[in-house]
Structure formats: structure tokens, C-alpha cells
């Protein structure tokens with residue numbers, strides 16, 4: 001790092017401040033095994049894709065570590081990347097539980113972390129840090145807008161289900177608070193053992209018999225696939241809603257026809273008809289032969305923030321931490337900026353229905369847009 005500072009000083013002396021030099025060492029910390037492995041791989045692809053598209057792969061040295069979706073493993077890997085590999089910046093984290101476990105270490109070490117998924121509300125709320133910038137979403141942000149939206153559709157009673165860990169609790173708190181504030185009633189709900197529930201039958205039966213107008217859930221990855229398939233095979237007729245990870249384009253094909261008609265809210269869908277998104281989807285498809293999901297976009301935007309910070313002249317941990325939240329741009333998901341009060345992203349939330357496309361594959365029909373959703377400071381003092 002000393003060499004980099006000297007090089008930066010040299011470039012500044014030459015009037016070339018902001019010119020990419022040497023390499024920025026990036027610790028990519030994601031699940032490559034466990035229930036969120038597919039999400040980790042997709043974020044990695046999105047991140048690498050942005051560097052390649054910009055012709056900037058040579059500017060960054062990447063060291064990858066697997067969190068296994070386990071908080072103690074995530075913390076151990078963060079320590080290894082920062083203390084042994086001496087990375088300049090961390091990018092990643094899928095699970096809110098892992099982010100919670102890493103937070104104090106990242107803050108204490110003074111190493112910038114670009115959160116490319118984990119929605120843990122506390123990380124940009126009461127436990128915020130100038131070293132943590134989130135370019136994905138917060139758990140409250142994705143679900144809160146759905147409270148009023150559902151009530152406006154005539155839904156007055158909901159039953160909730162989610163995995164029993166930080167993200168499940170925060171996502172459900174987001175929807176239930178907003179739904180009750182709108183005038184709705186929560187008639188019941190359960191939290192299912194995280195990563196260990198293969199039979200959702202008993203929970204679906206309780207939801208069906210609760211008298212709710214709708215079931216509202218958060219599930220992602222392998223759990224989302226199992227849940228939606230079982231919802232279909234049990235023939236439940238209470239309509240299903242949730243946060244959009246439930247029917248992510250990453251794995252909706254594995255859910256099959258059971259996903260048709262499920263309506264959810266999310267910060268990105270690949271069918272957005274904007275020039276930025278159309279170009280992104282086309283280029284991503286050409287490279288990976290599949291439609292990008294929200295997880296790919298989160299990785300892509302994490303790389304955009306990192307490149308933007310380096311281009312602004314950031315050279316070390318402290319200057320990267322300062323420059324990263326200042327990057328804003330309009331990308332695949334629409335306008336994106338980081339709220340200086342919390343370091344959480346401000347972005348649109350799209351309500352989308354999963355529908356069968358003309359070609360017989362599942363696709364996303366955007367039915368509403370809630371613009372520029374921003375979290376309250378929630379106790380954050382930067």
C-alpha cells in the first residue's frame with residue numbers, strides 16, 4: 001500500500017490525479033456454498049462483468065473467499081482478507097447474519113465494505129459505519145412500500161412466513177409495520193428454521209387456514225424454489241406475495257408454473273424498459289447466455305462504485321471509504337445514489353408479477369413503480 005500512496009503522489013504531481021494506477025486489492029466475500037451459493041456466484045459474475053465491460057480488470061486484484069452463509073465463517077474470512085491479504089476494500093456479503101457478524105471488525109479495521117446484497121437494516125441504521133456503503137437494498141426498503149400497495153389492492157389481512165434469521169425478521173417487520181399503518185391486519189405468521197426447512201407443508205396449511213386474504217413471504221435461493229413449488233403442489237388458493245427474491249429471475253425457471261401470478265416488490269427486474277437496462281441485459285446475455293437477476297446488478301453496481309471511487313482519486317482504505325458513497329449514476333435498475341445520512345442506497349422499488357411469456361418461459365411484468373425509496377436514519381449517526 002505504501003507504494004500505491006507514493007505512486008498516487010507522483011501522479012498528483014504530474015497532474016494525473018484520478019488516473020488508474022497500480023492495482024486496488026479487492027476482497028470478494030460471498031457464499032460459494034450453502035443455500036445462497038447461486039446468489040454469490042451471480043454477484044461475482046455481475047462484478048466481473050462490469051470490470052470487463054470497462055476494460056479495467058488489470059486495475060484490480062481479486063481475492064475471493066466463501067462465507068458458507070455462516071456468520072462465524074464470514075467474520076473469519078473478513079479477518080483473513082483484511083489482515084493477511086491486506087485488501088484495500090471488501091465487496092460482497094449475502095446474508096444479513098454474516099453482515100451483522102462482520103460489522104464491528106470492518107468498522108474497527110477501517111476497511112471499506114461495499115455491501116452487494118445483505119439487507120441488514122442495522123448496518124445502515126443504528127450500527128451504521130462510514131466504512132460500510134450498501135449498493136443493494138435494505139430489508140425494510142424492499143418490503144415497506146408493499147404495505148400500502150397491497151392495502152390499495154384491496155388486501156386487508158395477511159399471513160407472513162420467512163426464515164428465522166435477521167433478514168427474515170427485518171423483511172417481515174418492514175411489511176407488517178407498513179401494512180398495519182395503511183389500515184391492514186396481520187392475522188398470523190411464522191418463522192421457519194433457516195436453511196433447514198425442506199417441508200413447508202405444515203406452514204402452508206396454517207397460512208391457508210388463517211383467514212388471510214394473502215400470504216406474504218420472504219424466501220431466497222434454494223428455500224424460495226422449495227417454497228414456491230410446494231405452494232403450487234399443495235393447491236393453496238390464498239394469493240402469494242412477497243419480496244421479489246421469491247421469484248428471482250436467477251431461479252424462477254426452477255419454480256415452474258407455480259410462480260405464475262405471484263406478485264412481489266424488488267429494486268430490479270430485467271424487463272425494465274430503459275436504455276441503460278436494455279443495453280445491460282443484452283450485453284450480459286451475450287456473455288453469460290442467461291438473463292441477469294437483481295444479484296448480478298448488485299455485483300455490477302458494486303464494481304461501478306468501486307471504479308468511480310478509484311477514478312475520483314481514491315488510493316487507500318480511508319480515501320476509498322470516503323469516495324465510494326459519493327458515486328451516483330443511472331444504471332440498469334434506474335437512478336442510484338447513496339444517502340449520506342446512512343450510506344444506504346436510494347432507489348426505485350418495482351412491483352412485478354411473474355407471468356408466462358409468449359415463448360413459454362417465465363418473465364416479469366412490472367405493474368407499479370415506487371420511486372426513490374429512502375430509509376429513515378433509524379439511529380444512524382455517521
Ligand code: BEZ
Pocket residue numbers: 036094095096097117118119120139167220245
Ligand atoms: C439477507 O440475508 O439479507 C438476504 C439474503 C438473500 C436475499 C436477500 C437478503
